[in-house]
Amino acid sequence: MRAAVLGGGAWGGVLAWLLAGRGHEVALWEPDGSAAEALARQRTNARSVAGFRLPDAIAVSTDLPAVCRDRELIVVAVPSQFVRVTLGTAAPAITGAPVVVCASKGLEPGTGATMAEVVTASLPGARAVVLSGPSFAQEIAAGLPAALVAASTDAGAAGVVQSCFGGERLRIYTSDDVVGVCVGGALKNVIAIAVGCCDGFGLGESARAALITRGLAEMGRLAVRLGGQALTLAGLAGLGDLVLTCTGDLSRNRQVGLALARGESLPAVIAKLGHVAEGVGTALTARDVAKRLGVDMPITREVAAALHEGKPARDAFHDLLARDVRPER
Ligand SMILES: NC(=O)c1ccc[n+]([C@@H]2O[C@H](COP(=O)([O-])OP(=O)(O)OC[C@H]3O[C@@H](n4cnc5c(N)ncnc54)[C@H](O)[C@@H]3O)[C@@H](O)[C@H]2O)c1
Known part of the structure; x- marks a missing residue:
């Protein structure tokens, strides 16, 4: 799939690495110019997990609309208070009905909205999925086994996330309880x-x-x-x-x-x-x-x-x- 990952921090970097490792074409958006440059040149930055190297095949950019254009899968991994503004800025470049995976964990300050509510409000045409569960970026990057849950009211979209991220050492379960998964995370x-x-x-x-x-x-x-x-x-x-x-x-x-x-x-x-x-x-x-x-x-x-x-x-x-x-x- 053509995928975009929004946020080149610890979790976004590792999720991008996972997708690239499973053969997907990945573009990574990092809003901080110097962090993006470090990711693009050295394939790591100050927020990356220790010893982590971003694969060369992943394109890194600070241009949010360009990263989101023509993508079938969009993964959001920015702090929860920035999910709405990030997706709002990306929205004009997003066409069709991509699967939008929110990996951020929190309740939105001010509104109290869950991350699923923020995604749905920001991108009404998207197929929203919440990816959560016990996961330290460091351990996933080290290839240690883990299990996550992909929650969506759209079973097909949850299945897409299950097959895109899942592998021998990363088990992805699905759930239709989006609220429960958001509140837990x-x-x-x-x-x-x-x-x-x-x-x-x-x-x-x-x-x-x-x-x-x-x-x-x-x-x-x-x-x-x-x-x-x-x-x-x-x-x-x-x-x-x-x-x-x-x-x-x-x-x-x-x-x-x-x-x-x-x-x-x-x-x-x-x-x-x-x-x-x-x-x-x-x-x-x-x-x-x-x-x-x-x-x-x-x-x-x-x-x-x-x-x-x-x-x-x-x-x-x-x-x-x-x-x-x-x-x-
Ligand atoms: N690190 C983990 O192991 C882990 C695991 C699961 C879920 N998460 C969740 O993923 C999300 C990101 O966590 P992280 O560990 O990657 O954090 P991080 O601090 O390592 O990275 C944060 C990212 O957000 C970007 N950012 C900062 N300010 C921004 C703004 N104003 N607008 C848009 N983007 C901005 C940063 O440039 C960076 O790319 C959090 O919600 C966290 O709970 C993290």
Whole structure:
């Protein structure tokens, strides 16, 4: 297929590499001029995963419409707050009904929209698919085995993604629960910040397991309220990605939590990471969406307060533990 990948960061680079390796013709859009030049000349840049080399066959450009013209498959891997503007800019160059795969994980700030909603609103003619599940770009680039989920209301489009990306070491499952998959991918990052903080404070493995489990419960409540299926949250895009992000030291969101526990300021943590940590913005957006919809999300609420309202992280944990006990739901 003729494919375009939008975003030449850690994940976009690896997704482009996967597609090229399966024989697809790939053009890669990188908006940052110097990063694009480094990718084009050295086949790597500061956001690439360590040791990663972009295949020579992949054309790199900063020209978004040119990259998107006449493409049957378009993959979006930019931070979630930029998905709408990126696709909006690309839209005039996109013709026909390409399969548009969103690999970004988050809720859109301001609107609270899922990534699938943003893709559909930006490109009404596109066949939208959400690609999610437990995946560290570094590990996929190293050829380690993994399993992802391609979710779409268009089973044919999900099947296209399954065959384009899938291979011996990368199993792609399909799902029709787009909402559940979007919510899982977005919210696991918020819970991972809480878990990083919990581990940073040395609160123990029992507390970590409790946070992961209760985090999953609140992710499920939001997904169901938005029209998703509770069982999806027990799958790759829910529990699978949640466990990876909460416990894997390659997780940037976990790193944010660990740094907060060390008393580092949020701007300092973000500057040090150099890559997007989607949970930081999603915490606030999800907290607001949950409040609007009357969904109880205490962990998300406390993470948002600790990140954005100056609440000391220790007080956030104290308030979580001080809530009334109730039946487990
Ligand atoms: N890294 C992973 O292992 C991984 C795995 C699965 C999903 N994701 C998701 O993929 C998305 C991208 O993550 P990443 O790790 O590649 O991040 P990254 O920080 O490595 O790269 C971000 C990319 O977005 C581009 N970008 C920055 N500002 C932009 C703007 N204003 N408009 C458009 N593009 C802009 C950057 O130039 C870069 O190409 C995130 O939503 C993340 O949650 C990442």
